[in-house]
Amino acid sequence: MSRMKLATVTALLLSGSVAWGQGAKPKYSRQQDVKIDVKLSDRVKPIQQKAPDKKELTPSLNADDVLSIEGLVGNIRNEQEAILGQIIENTPDSDVDEKSDAYFRLGELYAKQQRFWRLKSTEFLIKADGAKNAADKSKMQKEQTAAADKAKTYMLKAVKTYNALTKNDAFRNYPKMDMALFYYGYTLQGGKYLKEARAVYDQLLKNYPQSKYVPEAHLAFADYHFESGQLAEAEARYKMVLKFPKSSAYWYAMYKMGWIHLN
Numbered sequence: 001m002s003r004m005k006l007a008t009v010t011a012l013l014l015s016g017s018v019a020w021g022q023g024a025k026p027k028y029s030r031q032q033d034v035k036i037d038v039k040l041s042d043r044v045k046p047i048q049q050k051a052p053d054k055k056e057l058t059p060s061l062n063a064d065d066v067l068s069i070e071g072l073v074g075n076i077r078n079e080q081e082a083i084l085g086q087i088i089e090n091t092p093d094s095d096v097d098e099k100s101d102a103y104f105r106l107g108e109l110y111a112k113q114q115r116f117w118r119l120k121s122t123e124f125l126i127k128a129d130g131a132k133n134a135a136d137k138s139k140m141q142k143e144q145t146a147a148a149d150k151a152k153t154y155m156l157k158a159v160k161t162y163n164a165l166t167k168n169d170a171f172r173n174y175p176k177m178d179m180a181l182f183y184y185g186y187t188l189q190g191g192k193y194l195k196e197a198r199a200v201y202d203q204l205l206k207n208y209p210q211s212k213y214v215p216e217a218h219l220a221f222a223d224y225h226f227e228s229g230q231l232a233e234a235e236a237r238y239k240m241v242l243k244f245p246k247s248s249a250y251w252y253a254m255y256k257m258g259w260i261h262l263n
Helices: 003-013 063-090 096-129 134-166 177-190 194-207 214-227 231-241 250-262
Strands: none
Touching: 063 096, 096 134, 096 177, 134 177, 177 194, 177 214, 194 214, 214 231, 214 250, 231 250
16 A cells, blocks of 8 residues: 555644833933923824723634534544545555554544543533433433443444554554553543453553553552552552653652552
8 A cells, every 4th residue: 555545544634002111310400390281182192902802812613613513523533434444454464554553543533532422421411410300301311321322332443443453463563552552451441441451551561661651551550459458569559650750640649659658
């Protein structure tokens, strides 16, 4: 498959005020006994610029605009999914760079969809709890169920895609394999498949010990041990996270260490 096609796929995926100051004090001065009231005419007065209204600075979208945008995004993602699927099907495993990258991008596409619908599910759940009548509550509950089903569907698609990428020995030298493993584990974790997620994180730790995702992988084990009451094991894992002070997980691990010491 030509590089031109890969470039095409990549393209689809991307988708005043006036200041007054005091002058230097003159060498010779005299007292001024008479006060002169100077009034500026409208012609020479400095122009006072009116601050823009906050409403003028806020872009607005009506319901039709939102629906149009969501429809456009949905169509683009469907096209992306179809094209990436064709690349995977028609590209031999020997073309490692192109095929492995197509798997990665497809998995990423599914994972983003899964996170989107998971958030929508939570949104509808909150609306259902705050509904003022039975009809609205029932409607929001149905929306919540539908969104949760979509989230699970995309989660399973992402898992299947990441599994195909990470378990194929032909792709072992793929430059983004550590990232793929992290996304794989994170997607499983988001779907509450915690045991399977830890297995993927363990593969990441063993095969890519220098990866920037190492602290997050240790954190998954640390939280598991903490919630299981295995505080010694949890402490050991949190200490591994603390070896990476620039990690986004650092202060959370520090916080959990405090709880362990209190217990």
